[in-house]
Amino acid sequence: MNLSIRLQLSVMMFLQFFIWGSWYVTAPNYLGTIGFQAGDTANTYSVGPIAGMITPLFVGLVADRFFSAQRVLGVLHLLGAVIMFCAIGFMQGESPSPNILNWGFFFGYMLTYFPTLALTNTIAMKNMTNPEKEFPGIRVLGTIGWIAAGFALTLGGYETNVGMFYMTAVAALLLGLFSFFLPDTPPVKDGDITISQIFGLDALALFKDRSYLVFIISSMLICIPLAFYYQIASRVVEHVGLPIGTTMSYGQISEIFFMVxxxxxxxxxGVKWMLAIGMLAWVLRYGLFAIGAPDELRWMIIIGIVLHGICYDFFFVTGQIYTDQKADKPIRAQAQGLLVMLTLGLGMMIGAQAAGYVEARYTPQAAKDYNAQVVVKGEEIKAITDQAEGSLSAADQKKIDGLIKEKNKFRQDELASFEWKSMWGIPAIFAGVVMLIFVFIFNEKKKPINE
Structure with a gap:
């Protein structure tokens, strides 16, 4: 792979995950200020997994068969940028409907984004001379892109406002345009592909192996508490007064370290204890959140976020390698696709709804009352800004400054009212139960995974 192609693929992968990191973790920090309740946030984080279960059909039957991958990538990102810009306009309207935002705009956007995860991998691998050695060096740029997005959110002051979605839309627009200048990656024309291959149904034969069945069920179940992290953790960071985007990025920095x-x-x-330690990290992380959030113990929250490296690498990456070991070569790709569908698809969707239910259960009326005031103050600020039509008088600016101060105070009071111990204790206990069941039932022979 020459230097020019390496640079192109690096920029592509960087922007691909910069886009996702620009809004996915911090969205509740803004959406909660425009009227989103726990159930609404649950739907925000359900549309992605649903899209993830649908889009393999598009990639397998259409994108991979009839069009050059880089052109499909470009069209999808440009369409995604348009949808996100439209969503921004809707968000800033009067009393935006969470259902329309979730099932109209966000679901539509994720239908355009999720196929691009597979397409960027395809473009990268097909333009490498030795994918096994060269792909990790390109893929790590994606993690760096996510980290950069977190820092950009903090530095730009977009952590709790609509600016995060502008960042997303602009980055999607840039990658959409850039995609048309990527190396040509023509469609695969040889052989037929079936629905069973696309959805990994041939890989169901692996379930006859008791250990692998235990692994796949445990993987799906552990993704239920994973959803709590993406939906709720950024609000814990906001509650304790840490920079949200930067602090949440510590998890991805940790991910790079533990990968090494x-x-x-x-x-x-060996496999069993790598997976078990990954699960234990989930228990420890949520235990730290349960103890640290009520008393605003920042060091506990930071350690909980840094544990993301162990949570992700020791469990998910080990699981991917274990799957590659267990599956015969003809069905390896299907087995990996089925693993993703059952974990980041079905598991995360169930987890998103469970997290929404738990959040609603442990959000007292006082928090809801404070949230209503946050929404009211936001609407008052917008009314003054709209009336001024871009030219604020000194009196208007003073009034806005006062309203912002009141809004921030109500927001902090809202977050302080959450029953954090129960909200995090439940996923901690759930992850602990899954871990114990896995340890006692999983009986794969202990051996180094790379043998």
Missing amino acids: VMPFFFARL
């Missing part, structure tokens, strides 16, 4: 040291642990622990 994973081979050391592989050789000593």
Whole structure:
């Protein structure tokens, strides 16, 4: 792979995950200020997994068969940018409907975004001379892009306002245009592909292996508490007064570190205990949140976020490698696709709804009352700004400054009213139960995973 192609693929992967990181973690910090309740946030985080279960059909039957991958990538990102710009306009309207935002705009956007995750991998691998060695160096740029988005949110002051969605839309527009200048990646024309191959149904034969069945069920179940992290953790960070985007990025920085040291642990622990330690990290993380959030113990929250590296690498990456080991070569790609569908698709969708239910259950009336005041103050600020038509007088600016101060105070009072201990204790206990069941039932022979 020459330097020019490497740079192109690096920029592509960077922007691909910069887009996702621009809004996915911090969305509740803004949406909660325009009237979103727990159930609405649950739907915000359900539309992505649903899109993730639908879009393999598009990628497998259409994109991979009839069109050059880089052109499909460009069209999808440009369409996504249009949808996100439209969503921004709707958000800033009077009393925006959460259902329309979720099932109209966000679902539509995720239908355009999720196929691009597979397309960027396809474009990268097909333009490499040695994908096994070269792909990790390109893929890590995606994680760096997510980290950069978090820092940009903090530095730009977009962590709790609509600016995060502007960042997303602009980045999508840039990648959409840039995609047409990527190396040509023509469609695959040889052989037929079936629905069962697209959805990984041939890989169901792996379920005859008891250990793999235990693994796949545990993987799906552990994704239920995973949803709590994406939906709720950024509001804990806001509650304790840490910079939201930057602090949440510590998880991805940790991910890079633990990816580097994973081979050391592989050789000593084997599959079972790598997976078990990954699950234990979920328990510890949510335990730290449950204890640290009510008393605003920042160090506990930071450690909980840094544990993301172990949570992700030790469990999900190990699981991907374990799946690759267990599956015969003809069905390896299907097995990986089925794993993703059952975990980041079905598991995360169930988790999103469960997190919404738990959040609603442990959000007292006082928090709801404070939230109503946050929404009212936001509408008052918007009314003054709209009336001024871009030219604020000194009196108007003073009034807005006062309203912003009141809005922020109501927001902090709202977050302080949450029953954080129960909200995080439930996923901690759930993850602990899944871990114990896995440890006692999973009986794969201990051996280094790379043998």
